Amino acid sequence: MGRQPRLLCLGRLVADRSFGLTNRERGRGLRVALALADDVPVADLTPEEPCWVCEGHSTEARVREWAERAAYHLEEYAFDSFQVGTRVPAFFAENDRLLREDVGLDPDAGEPLKSELNREVGKRFGAETGAEADFERPDVQVTLNLGEDAVETRVDSAFVYGRYRKLERDIPQTKWPCNDCSGTGLVRGEVCAGCGGSGYRYDESVEQLTAPVVREAMDGESATFHGAGREDVDARMLEGGRPFVIEVDEPRVRNVDTDALEADVAAFADGKVEVFDLHLATHDAVERVKELDASKTYRMEIAFDEPVDAEGFRTALDELRGATVEQRTPQRVDHRRADT
Numbered sequence: 001m002g003r004q005p006r007l008l009c010l011g012r013l014v015a016d017r018s019f020g021l022t023n024r025e026r027g028r029g030l031r032v033a034l035a036l037a038d039d040v041p042v043a044d045l046t047p048e049e050p051c052w053v054c055e056g057h058s059t060e061a062r063v064r065e066w067a068e069r070a071a072y073h074l075e076e077y078a079f080d081s082f083q084v085g086t087r088v089p090a091f092f093a094e095n096d097r098l099l100r101e102d103v104g105l106d107p108d109a110g111e112p113l114k115s116e117l118n119r120e121v122g123k124r125f126g127a128e129t130g131a132e133a134d135f136e137r138p139d140v141q142v143t144l145n146l147g148e149d150a151v152e153t154r155v156d157s158a159f160v161y162g163r164y165r166k167l168e169r170d171i172p173q174t175k176w177p178c179n180d181c182s183g184t185g186l187v188r189g190e191v192c193a194g195c196g197g198s199g200y201r202y203d204e205s206v207e208q209l210t211a212p213v214v215r216e217a218m219d220g221e222s223a224t225f226h227g228a229g230r231e232d233v234d235a236r237m238l239e240g241g242r243p244f245v246i247e248v249d250e251p252r253v254r255n256v257d258t259d260a261l262e263a264d265v266a267a268f269a270d271g272k273v274e275v276f277d278l279h280l281a282t283h284d285a286v287e288r289v290k291e292l293d294a295s296k297t298y299r300m301e302i303a304f305d306e307p308v309d310a311e312g313f314r315t316a317l318d319e320l321r322g323a324t325v326e327q328r329t330p331q332r333v334d335h336r337r338a339d340t
Contacts, residue, residue: 015111079139163241
């Protein structure tokens with residue numbers, strides 16, 4: 001063998017052989033075997049310069065540095081799971097190919113540098129932070145950018161599921177931008193007369209009475225409200241309430257006390273909205289909420305033109321059971337909807 005790689009890159013050539021060994025140990029074994037075969041001191045096969053294959057990125061010191069930098073980037077965030085990925089410039093992959101060509105191995109033999117770094121930096125990062133590796137939906141993602149010598153991080157959203165009751169009318173579920181100013185609060189440079197400059201048709205919404213409280217509790221950048229269908233703005237939502245999920249972007253806190261959160265929302269909403277059955281959820285909860293049956297149950301008061309006896313009433317109900325009833329526009333909203 002001409003140019004000598006460092007132990008780890010040498011060991012990566014046979015990463016799929018034997019078990020219970022690190023690639024560094026495999027590399028040391030290969031180097032000893034070569035020294036024995038050539039009857040030369042092992043020191044003669046040990047390069048002094050940085051490894052020409054990985055350019056020193058996979059040394060123990062470098063792996064420790066990558067992990068420490070990642071932990072520093074995320075020190076303000078609480079998380080239980082993580083995933084490490086590596087962005088490798090093309091010339092590193094070419095070095096891997098040349099190394100295998102030098103020793104007569106298949107170009108895909110062993111393990112690429114990217115996989116080695118993902119695993120080894122991941123181990124040390126987990127030890128530094130106490131978090132567990134998760135390859136499905138981690139709380140945080142770390143990307144090692146070898147070309148830029150940079151650590152990039154992404155914090156996944158946190159989710160709170162629950163149900164809400166809307167106790168007052170004229171409160172939309174989500175923010176309702178003003179139609180007159182398209183949500184800007186201005187019309188031709190003047191304060192919009194339609195919304196008084198707020199940018200919203202209604203001053204409050206279920207979203208505005210709940211999401212800010214959850215965002216603050218989780219110390220996130222922003223929050224999004226996801227509801228299972230919606231009721232009319234001038235209708236209340238009572239009894240069993242309506243399911244919802246609040247998604248918090250880049251939360252610094254994840255494990256919040258949901259009982260305390262219910263109380264905080266109640267205080268903030270001041271009797272207009274209340275939430276219950278709050279619990280921490282995952283991204284899947286958003287999809288489940290969106291797929292829930294959003295059909296409505298109505299309670300009606302019926303007036304008859306003439307007296308109706310019990311038997312006649314039961315007969316009428318039996319005839320209506322399972323029937324499709326076409327609803328005209330309710331009087332409470334006929335000022336903003338066509339009567340159909």
